[in-house]
Amino acid sequence: MAGFGFVCLVETVAMSVLLRDWPAVHAAVLFLDVYTIVFVVALHASSVVRPHVLDVERGALRIRRYVHVDLCVPLERIASVRRELRMTHERADGELNVEVGAQTTVTLELTEPVTHVTFLGRRRQVRVVRFHADDADGLVRALGRARV
Template sequence: MRGTGLAAVPFLLVRHELRLWASLWLWAARRTHDPAAGGAVFGYARGQGAMMGGFAFVCVVESMMMSVLLRDWPAAHHVMLVLDVYTVVIVIGLHAASVVRPHVLDPDAGTLRIRRALHVDLRIPLERIASVRHELRTTHEPRDGELDLAVGSQTSVTVELAEPVTHVSFFGRRREVRVVRCHADDPGSLVRAVERARAGDAVP
């Protein structure tokens, strides 16, 4: 399978940065990205909040230490300060992207949309779902046909498919997957909602 050519990498990185800033704006405005009008949303960012907060705190501490070490070299100090501040923005932006891009179950469209921040947006037709269950996993070994989208090193929902769907990676690499594992803040609610949608019942 062939991915995106090297010539497209700068475009992908610029698009990633723009989406990062857009996520920060949506988070500040308490809005979600591309929600389905008749769908239900299921967050997954709660499990990584403490970890991302810890990363941001470490970056702030590092910035303060570098400011002390480079106080006699103003030019180097200014460069490192900009880089450190931007690193903090990126960490916060990645968390914001997870918050504003939740999983979406849209019975009207017949799809379950599994997302992971800016990097994964997988639409699964409900008719292709063979089973969905609440399954907590903290270890994941890469396997053909399986997509693991861990949050805080864990997944809590497993979706098995009767027919594969195509997952496109950040750099355009395509592969067929038959098992998707993801995390949800309330996995039981997500599983029950998918089961009701597959049965044709209304999703609250």
């Protein structure tokens, strides 16, 4: 995200230089460029502020990504958990891939499906959840201890 934000900032400066002779177009493009930079910062902030949460007291793993994914998986429904680095993901029924940078590091297989509600309200049942975690080994160990 930092690289993308930097590229947007360079593009803003370049467009300001190129459009300096056309004030109306310059103002419109500057507004859009600043909006894009704010949007990139907001995307990064939503990733940092809304991480995955393992709540042992409630017995659930909450998998989140931006505002698009917020899935609560009860610990008793987890059949197996493993660290598995995957770089490609095919769309399949019953599977949810929450990738970051086109990769996932943890795979959950569930005993019974959980309902995932998409950002626009569509419901689907998922039995396999793949997601990225910064400390995948630590999460797998913590899930193993929490399920016992």
